[in-house]
Amino acid sequence: MGALEIHGISRSFGGTAALSDVTLDVAKGEIICLVGQSGCGKSSLLRIIAGIDVPDRGRILLNGQPASGPDAFIEPENRNIGFVFQDYALFPHLTVEQNVMFGLKGIPKAEACKRAADVIAQVGISHLSGRHPHMLSGGEQQRVALARALAPKPDILLMDEPFSNLDRGLRERVRDETLSLLRQTQTTVIMVTHDPEEALSAGDRVVLMKDGRIVQQGSGYDIHDRPETPYAAEFFCAFNKVPGLFSGGHIETPLGRLPHTLDAADGEQVIVYLRPQGIAVSEKNATFTGRVRHRVLMGEIEQISVDVDGLDALLQIRTMQRVPPDADTLGLAVLPESYLLFADLEHRAVTLA
Amino acid sequence: MHRMAVSIGYRKRGQRSGALWLACAIAMALLVLLPITALFVQAMQGSAGLWLHLLENVLPIALRDTVILLIGVGILAAVLGTSLAWLVTAYDFPGRGMLEWALLLPLAVPTYIIAYAYLDILHPIGSVQGAIRWILGYTSPREFRLPDIRSMAGCIILLGFVLYPYVYIPTRAMFLTQSGNLLDAARTLGISRRGLFWHLALPLARPAVAVGVSLALMETLNDVGAAEFLGVRTLTVSIYTTWITRNDLPGAAQIALALLLVVVTLVALERWARRRQRYSTGAQRHQRFEPHRPSPIKGWLLFAAGALPILIGFIAPALYLSSEAWKRVQFAGLSERFFAEAFNTIVLALLATICTLAAGLAVAYANRLRPGPISTWSYRVSTLGYAAPGSVVALGVLIALATFDQAIDRAATTWLGFATGLLFMGSGLALVYAYIVRFLAISAGGIDSGLARIPASLDQASRLLGQTATGTFVRVHLSLSRAALTAAGLLVFVDCVKELPATLLLRPLNLETFATHLYGEAARGTYEEASIAALAIVAIGILPVIFLSRVGRTG
Numbered sequence: 068m069g070a071l072e073i074h075g076i077s078r079s080f081g082g083t084a085a086l087s088d089v090t091l092d093v094a095k096g097e098i099i100c101l102v103g104q105s106g107c108g109k110s111s112l113l114r115i116i117a118g119i120d121v122p123d124r125g126r127i128l129l130n131g132q133p134a135s136g137p138d139a140f141i142e143p144e145n146r147n148i149g150f151v152f153q154d155y156a157l158f159p160h161l162t163v164e165q166n167v168m169f170g171l172k173g174i175p176k177a178e179a180c181k182r183a184a185d186v187i188a189q190v191g192i193s194h195l196s197g198r199h200p201h202m203l204s205g206g207e208q209q210r211v212a213l214a215r216a217l218a219p220k221p222d223i224l225l226m227d228e229p230f231s232n233l234d235r236g237l238r239e240r241v242r243d244e245t246l247s248l249l250r251q252t253q254t255t256v257i258m259v260t261h262d263p264e265e266a267l268s269a270g271d272r273v274v275l276m277k278d279g280r281i282v283q284q285g286s287g288y289d290i291h292d293r294p295e296t297p298y299a300a301e302f303f304c305a306f307n308k309v310p311g312l313f314s315g316g317h318i319e320t321p322l323g324r325l326p327h328t329l330d331a332a333d334g335e336q337v338i339v340y341l342r343p344q345g346i347a348v349s350e351k352n353a354t355f356t357g358r359v360r361h362r363v364l365m366g367e368i369e370q371i372s373v374d375v376d377g378l379d380a381l382l383q384i385r386t387m388q389r390v391p392p393d394a395d396t397l398g399l400a401v402l403p404e405s406y407l408l409f410a411d412l413e414h415r416a417v418t419l420a
Numbered sequence: 421m422h423r424m425a426v427s428i429g430y431r432k433r434g435q436r437s438g439a440l441w442l443a444c445a446i447a448m449a450l451l452v453l454l455p456i457t458a459l460f461v462q463a464m465q466g467s468a469g470l471w472l473h474l475l476e477n478v479l480p481i482a483l484r485d486t487v488i489l490l491i492g493v494g495i496l497a498a499v500l501g502t503s504l505a506w507l508v509t510a511y512d513f514p515g516r517g518m519l520e521w522a523l524l525l526p527l528a529v530p531t532y533i534i535a536y537a538y539l540d541i542l543h544p545i546g547s548v549q550g551a552i553r554w555i556l557g558y559t560s561p562r563e564f565r566l567p568d569i570r571s572m573a574g575c576i577i578l579l580g581f582v583l584y585p586y587v588y589i590p591t592r593a594m595f596l597t598q599s600g601n602l603l604d605a606a607r608t609l610g611i612s613r614r615g616l617f618w619h620l621a622l623p624l625a626r627p628a629v630a631v632g633v634s635l636a637l638m639e640t641l642n643d644v645g646a647a648e649f650l651g652v653r654t655l656t657v658s659i660y661t662t663w664i665t666r667n668d669l670p671g672a673a674q675i676a677l678a679l680l681l682v683v684v685t686l687v688a689l690e691r692w693a694r695r696r697q698r699y700s701t702g703a704q705r706h707q708r709f710e711p712h713r714p715s716p717i718k719g720w721l722l723f724a725a726g727a728l729p730i731l732i733g734f735i736a737p738a739l740y741l742s743s744e745a746w747k748r749v750q751f752a753g754l755s756e757r758f759f760a761e762a763f764n765t766i767v768l769a770l771l772a773t774i775c776t777l778a779a780g781l782a783v784a785y786a787n788r789l790r791p792g793p794i795s796t797w798s799y800r801v802s803t804l805g806y807a808a809p810g811s812v813v814a815l816g817v818l819i820a821l822a823t824f825d826q827a828i829d830r831a832a833t834t835w836l837g838f839a840t841g842l843l844f845m846g847s848g849l850a851l852v853y854a855y856i857v858r859f860l861a862i863s864a865g866g867i868d869s870g871l872a873r874i875p876a877s878l879d880q881a882s883r884l885l886g887q888t889a890t891g892t893f894v895r896v897h898l899s900l901s902r903a904a905l906t907a908a909g910l911l912v913f914v915d916c917v918k919e920l921p922a923t924l925l926l927r928p929l930n931l932e933t934f935a936t937h938l939y940g941e942a943a944r945g946t947y948e949e950a951s952i953a954a955l956a957i958v959a960i961g962i963l964p965v966i967f968l969s970r971v972g973r974t975g
Contacts, residue, residue, distance in 0.1 A: 156875060
């Protein structure tokens with residue numbers, strides 16, 4: 068029995084479907100990242116799990132108990148679910164300690180105080196207990212929100228873009244600390260994010276959503292390295308799209324002949340999804356050449372846009388190799404296993420690495 | 421849009437949370453609808469002959485006077501309010517900071533008090549006209565006198581000078597929040613400082629002016645004292661005389677319906693005047709418009725121009741009332757009667773304030789908790805009362821509750837063997853009811869905007885931390901909207917104290933408040949303790965002005 072079972076959830080707002088037939092099982096102690104562009108329904112799903120919103124169809128089971136659905140509804144206050152809001156939603160009239168104590172009712176006061184102090188210590192803000200939210204920095208507020216959600220020992224912790232309000236450097240630190248705390252306490256977590264990198268690095272399982280549906284789910288490696296659809300592929304990586312033609316067991320492209328193992332008839336057209344880091348800059352093994360148009364140094368790597376004969380768009384290359392500043396034309400080669408083929412662009416796809 | 425933002429979505433099957441709140445909100449809406457319905461029913465009962473009489477003899481004059489008064493007051497209040505708002509926004513002169521809040525002071529003077537005060541101040545043998553004659557070298561009122569204040573023109577001028585703040589407040593707020601960047605941009609595009617007002621500021625402020633003028637006109641329609649003292653026979657006055665002196669309830673109800681028609685027209689005009697006028701304030705930070713600093717002499721002239729309305733609308737009547745009250749106290753001390761009236765006024769207003777706040781909370785919180793057509797309509801209907809003049813509300817309440825009272829009395833006599841008398845009418849409950857109907861919009865609106873500032877995620881966080889909807893209300897919303905509640909309570913309290921027509925019609929026999937006492941003396945032409953009562957009302961009326969001026973400064 069999973070901690071959470073979601074069966075065929077649909078929800079629409081004024082005729083627009085926010086969620087259509089979403090099904091997902093979450094095991095105890097699992098950390099799940101719901102990822103997708105804004106408006107894909109990930110936050111709506113979170114609100115329905117929490118009981119803040121009600122699905123039009125489908126049912127939600129918490130620890131095997133029906134929580135939302137045609138025959139039962141558990142009010143949000145009775146679900147034992149923790150929620151970290153994007154804006155943290157700290158009560159401005161209460162101190163840090165009072166905020167954390169807010170959900171600890173029905174247990175003796177002394178015990179509640181101890182529990183609150185423990186959680187506050189766990190997130191490392193004991194020195195801020197007496198302060199009000201407006202006196203705290205963004206990172207500190209995020210920790211209060213986390214402590215408050217964790218204090219009642221929820222069965223599931225939901226987090227809606229919990230790190231998006233933090234500055235970049237701070238974000239990574241707070242994220243690492245938060246996740247290691249959650250793993251330590253073996254909390255079941257569903258976290259919503261729009262940031263592909265965050266999704267890949269944070270979750271045990273990544274669930275990619277689009278237009279109210281789940282597109283693909285799996286480990287970070289699965290979903291990044293073996294995307295099942297062009298959408299999933301492009302969500303996590305800025306692919307080059309190169310037209311090609313099946314011919315004699317190879318694919319003929321402007322970049323040369325690429326091997327493949329698909330069962331495809333000669334003469335069929337295909338679009339090759341080529342990772343920018345899958346193109347090597349090499350005079351020796353070059354199979355094609357490109358004329359340099361733009362160069363952006365990003366630190367360890369450099370992004371180079373080149374013009375290749377036969378391609379409409381510029382080809383994007385990401386390389387760690389340093390190219391001479393006056394280089395005009397580059398010898399290039401496609402690395403093996405750096406491209407994907409989708410047999411049918413409209414529907415679920417066959418991939419090849 | 422903010423409705424969407426606070427919608428939490430507790431809806432549909434299996435969701436009972438908030439049902440009680442919704443029921444309360446519906447009950448409030450029905451409570452507000454009851455007197456208006458009663459009014460319609462009563463008006464229908466009038467004989468056709470009565471209608472003809474009204475149509476021929478009463479309505480034409482009353483309608484004409486009402487419309488002329490509305491147009492006059494509307495123009496005067498619009499011109500004064502808009503130009504004063506521009507004056508303190510666009511120019512920097514000595515005393516500007518003081519003017520900014522002092523321009524609100526006339527709000528503290530109810531229409532019937534300004535009329536009462538000026539009747540005496542400008543009396544042909546009073547000190548002002550005497551001084552003018554002395555300066556001009558005349559000796560007798562027969563040789564020179566100012567035009568009589570007891571006229572339509574006098575009424576328009578006096579009402580305009582106490583009601584312009586209704587235009588001044590929203591217009592100034594509009595100038596402050598909207599103008600900065602836009603006005604600067606206009607100057608770089610070659611529009612002169614003077615041209616700014618006509619080309620940009622005024623068109624921008626049009627929605628605010630429309631709102632302000634409509635509020636001022638609602639007050640004008642509500643007025644019964646000033647018009648009567650100054651001899652203007654408006655619809656409101658006609659209702660009062662038809663009911664009190666002719667004891668003709670259906671007739672009064674029919675005039676009241678005619679008055680409601682004027683109100684509906686007014687509201688429609690206001691909507692029309694600000695159609696398509698939704699300037700988004702956006703999220704960007706507004707640059708304050710840098711005011712122009714004129715030469716010292718010009719600066720003092722501007723100050724004098726800005727101070728004149730305060731002098732007419734507040735300082736002169738306040739000084740007059742103070743001196744009259746002082747003379748009276750010197751002469752006779754404060755009577756028992758004064759304290760009894762103070763007690764009546766405050767207890768009635770307090771009771772009404774508490775009830776109105778509770779009702780406002782129910783309506784506004786139901787709207788947040790269970791957004792949807794039912795709560796939205798409950799909210800709309802229960803805030804209708806503010807547009808209805810006090811006399812109309814009072815008449816409706818009177819009709820509705822008198823029916824109840826009679827039914828209860830008859831039942832008690834039949835079944836219990838004793839008469840209950842007029843349960844509602846006799847106890848003042850009817851009056852409290854009328855206050856609630858009339859001022860529910862203030863409390864619901866204030867509380868609603870207070871609640872709107874609380875992000876919906878706080879509700880959700882509280883629910884997820886184990887609080888019920890009602891628990892959330894107590895532990896989160898009440899604490900966070902305390903300021904809004906206080907402000908709404910203050911406004912309602914002061915409005916109850918000032919309210920004249922409803923109090924006149926519905927007070928229990930022999931019960932006097934400050935307002936009814938003043939009305940009684942002014943109507944009789946006696947000037948005993950009325951100045952003290954008037955001064956007390958003005959003093960209480962200053963409370964929200966202080967509050968409003970602080971809001972204006974921080975905002």
